[in-house]
Amino acid sequence: MMVQEGQPQGRERPVRWSHVKIWSVAVISITFLSTCFIVSCVEKVWGCCPSTWKSFGSSCYFISDEEHFWSKSEQNCVRMGAHLVVLNTKAEQDFLVQQLNESLSYFLGLSDPQGNDSWQWIDQTPYTENVRLWHQGEPNFSAEECASIVFWSPRGWGWNDVFCDSKRNSICEMKKVYLS
Incomplete structure (x- = not known):
């Protein structure tokens, strides 16, 4: 039996672009928030x-x-x-x-x-x-x-x-x- 390219074999699941997009947004958001937190902790300056x-x-x-x-x-x-x-x-x-x-x-x-x-x-x-x-x-x-x-x-x-x-x-x- 011939397996076509791009078809999942056995238990492999296809990569869904929607999952990649969600994880990319999550990683970018966490990175951004971490950077903001680190900067605010280092500066410790929020003047009000x-x-x-x-x-x-x-x-x-x-x-x-x-x-x-x-x-x-x-x-x-x-x-x-x-x-x-x-x-x-x-x-x-x-x-x-x-x-x-x-x-x-x-x-x-x-x-x-x-x-x-x-x-x-x-x-x-x-x-x-x-x-x-x-x-x-x-x-x-x-x-x-x-x-x-x-x-x-x-x-x-x-x-x-x-x-x-x-x-x-x-x-x-x-x-x-x-x-x-």
Whole structure:
């Protein structure tokens, strides 16, 4: 008896392409998931921000839509586990201003409590080592001991010294929560 090529002989079963496809998909999926798991275990870095906060770099930002004095704005940030924003780079400011309303002014975490041009960031970041993005001619009045970011046409966004007891919006900042 002659056996035709491609016919099963004895107990051999024919190869079904549907089984090959299923096993191929399973192997590829397991490989992909394993790779993702290994990468996440090695990096141990999944940074998260609260849902209403904006994410940039290693920080999360909350843009308040309520006006308060500088000290009350800081208290509100602290209550949320944050502080008034500390701007470290122009890129950070460029990101934030895209989220801001050009008709409003926002408190920064920058103040000059003695009014002697000794500006300090709320988180103790050295003022002299940080970016300084004051509007031209600012700061200009020693009684204005807090800083805000404000849009002035045609100059754009920049910092302005303001009275701490003026009511303004604010920006809070917290470090991202990292899950491992």
